[in-house]
Amino acid sequence: MKRFLCLALLALALPAHAVNSSLDARAAQQDIPVTELRIFAEVLERIRAVYVEDIDDRTLLEAAIRGMLLDLDPHSAYLTPDEFDDLQVSTSGEFGGVGMEVTMDDGFVTVVAPIDDTPASRAGIQASDVILKIDDTFVKGMTLNEAVNLLRGEIGTDVVLSIMRSGENNPRTLTLTRDRIRIQSVRSERLADAYGYVRVTQFQNNTGRDVQRQIDRLKADGPMQGLILDLRNNPGGVLGGAIQVADLFLEHGLIVYTQGRTEDSRINYGASRGDTLDGLPLVVIVNGGSASASEIVAGALQDHGRAVVVGRRTFGKGSVQTVLPLHDDRALKLTTARYYTPNGRSIQADGIRPDIQVNVARVELMERGEGIREADLPHHLAAGTAAAERDSPADDLASRDYDLYQALSILKGIHLSRAGAR
The missing domain is CATH 2.30.42.10 (PDZ domain)
Structure with a gap:
């Protein structure tokens, strides 16, 4: 690497006719593109000489670095000190x-x-x-x-x-x-009395702990028959947070692995013992805004058969970015690997396909026109408060959030089928 840098700097510093045959021979042995480096040096010199405005070398070199990363992929980037600070702040919440x-x-x-x-x-x-x-x-x-x-x-x-x-x-x-x-990354509520709902908007360093706290709070409110984990429009975030959340629901096995360019670059992330739901039914909701870390969680739970994934195909951002600090408080955010689900599926550009597709829909409650009913007869008995209250929340949920309504119906179906099998 040091030899490459020395040759590159020498090629940049000297005009083409001054780079002797000895340098060419050394470059050929090490497969260094001296011709392209000479062209780069020539372009730099032409800009210095004839561009309409005077531009300092530092600006030109930073632009060259940005251009070098721009053609690699959408996520690799050169970070100035301010941009590096912004990245660190955004992951803190x-x-x-x-x-x-x-x-x-x-x-x-x-x-x-x-x-x-x-x-x-x-x-x-x-x-x-x-x-x-x-x-x-x-x-x-x-x-x-x-x-x-x-x-x-x-x-x-x-x-x-x-x-x-x-x-x-x-x-x-x-x-x-x-x-x-x-970013309040985790919130929860109870649905239909015995079913829990946890929404994760972004994965941060402490998201696993926060999800556990919300589940503990739901359990404290009474027995649960299942849980919905909502990852819709979750753009991802910290890998560690995603691994923690998936681990909450898995007893053992692989959660995700990353694979770089070389065979020995594979890194496995596994689950530890203990399912916080003790095997209760789990439904995960995703959509086209679910990306990166949220795809890791959905893919792991799907591959292990631990959850039914409901919704629409996810975004498909399955690449790993490593932030490499540079000199003078700058940094390089570089794509270094791809994510793979436990069964070896690449998330990149394909995403996670749900087990049950739910198309985009809006439910509007229409006035009933079913003719005469019991309620229309004179002196009919009242339905009672409990029955009236039982029908209304479901109608409201269907009109407010159709995806969640469908997920809750599926979760209830899983619970009832398990109960019937006993």
Whole structure:
């Protein structure tokens, strides 16, 4: 490596005619592209000499580094000190902005998922929306970090986005007011009395602990017959958090493994003993906004047969990024491996396909027109409070969140089938 750097620097420092045959021979032996390095040096010199404005060498070299990473994949990036700080802050669970996870797709900034209860989610931004403009600036040609920097700003200031949505002919314009984004990554509630619901919006360092606490709280409220784990619009986050959550529900076996370029680069992540639900039925909900770490959890639980995965095919972000600190508080975020489920499925570009597909739907409760019923007869007996209250929550859930309504129906079906088999 040191020899490569020395030869590269020498090729950059000297004009082509000054690089002697001895250097060419050494480069050929080590398969170093001296011709391309000479071209790079020549381009650098031409920019210095005739570009319309004077640009310092540091700016040119940083641009070269960014360009080198830009063509690799959408997730590798060169991080300045400010960008490195932003990355560390975002994984801690609090940062400023509009509240959405974005990626680069074919030169456009594309929404992976809006974060719950943020300006982006309240404005109706959806997974797969393409951002065309941020204020008056076109996004095409920007790096991902440059676009993110434009989305962020002082709390209370507005940012105007031009959004193109699949299936629509014209872009829509949305004005979002920046806010402090505090990610409460885990919340829970009881559904239909005996069924638990846990929502994970993003995986952070302590997400496994937080999920366990929410499950303990649900158990304390009374016996449970099953649990729904909601990973919709969860853009991922910290790998360790995903492994912790999957481990809560698995007794043993592989959770995920990563494989790099070489055979000996495989790393296995396994489960420890103990299922926090003691085998109770588990349903996982996913959609196109479920990416990366959430796909790891869904894939592990699906491969082990521990959960039924419900919803729509996930985003398909199955690559591993390693943050490598550099000199002067800079860093390199580099894709170094791919994620694979326990059965060896690659998540990358394919995603997790649900066991039960639930298409996008909206339920509207219509007025019943079924003719005369018991309730229409004079002097009929009242139904009683318990019966009236029992029907209403299900109707409300179906109209409020159809995916969750379907998942709850499936969970109830699993519980009843198990109970009948005893």
